Amino acid sequence: MSMIGEYLRVTAAELDRAIQDPDWALHFAEDVQDAEERSEPAPTEARHFSVSKTWDMLGFLLTRVDFPVDVIHGEEPFAEDEDWGYGPPRYLRTERVRLAARALRAITYDQLVSGVSPADLTKADVYPLAGAYPLGWDKPGALEWGRHRYDGLTQFFEAAAAAEDAMLLWLD
Template sequence: MSMIGEYLRVTAADLDRAIQDPDWAVNFAEEVQDSEEEREPALAEARHFSTYKAWDVLRFLMARAEFPVNVVHGEEAFAEDEDWGYGPPRYLRPERVRVAAEALRDTSYAQLVSGVEPAALTSAEVYPLGWSEPGSLEWARPWYDGLTQFFEAAARADDAILIWLD
């Protein structure tokens, strides 16, 4: 079984509803995922995004770069009694989404990986393993670029983001 980083854009009103009614939130997340899986909207319009298995390398790289927002795990917990795969979901409020979008936009993937040796990821047991392969750090670039676009669209719409590992 894989661990997959999941993101869901929600309006401020939907965030409030999700916090009050976690069962509604998980059902809403599943509906959006199913709907978008069929029609594959552009990232600027997508409500759901996945970093696939790249979530942990992105966490490692962003922590090393001292990102101002926890983009990978979110910052505020809700539904603490719920398990959406690998623990409860978390979220970022719209103002934190804007800060994150700016940090993502201002930090290229090349900057994130600059000076990083694959051995450091292996030593830190960054998921998924296999960092000794040539070009392994480039593997996560498309997910970082997609995450950047997703957060920028969310920031423009003044959306919050739900985050979980599935």
């Protein structure tokens, strides 16, 4: 079983409803995911986005640069329901999404990985642990694994900020 980082853009009204009714939020997230699996929208058009298994790697890299928003786990839990996956789902309010979008745009992936070696990921026990990553953290190209997901995450957050959306986040 893999741990996958998941994101869902929600309006302010949808966020309020999610906080009040986490079961509704879970079904809403599943419906959006199912619909977008068929249409595969670009990150700028999507309501759902996944960083797949790169969530911990991206979290490790963002922590190194003192990123101002927890865009990997979210900041405020709104449910204790284990049906969401690994740990409670969390959310970011609109103003935190805007701050995250600006901060993501301000730092390139090359800046994030500057000075980082695959050995740093192994030493920090970054998920997936060495050997689980398709090439292993100690293999050439391991640091490139997160580039595409980081770029997509940046676009996804920018679109959410432009629409004044909030965000639900969870590990599934």
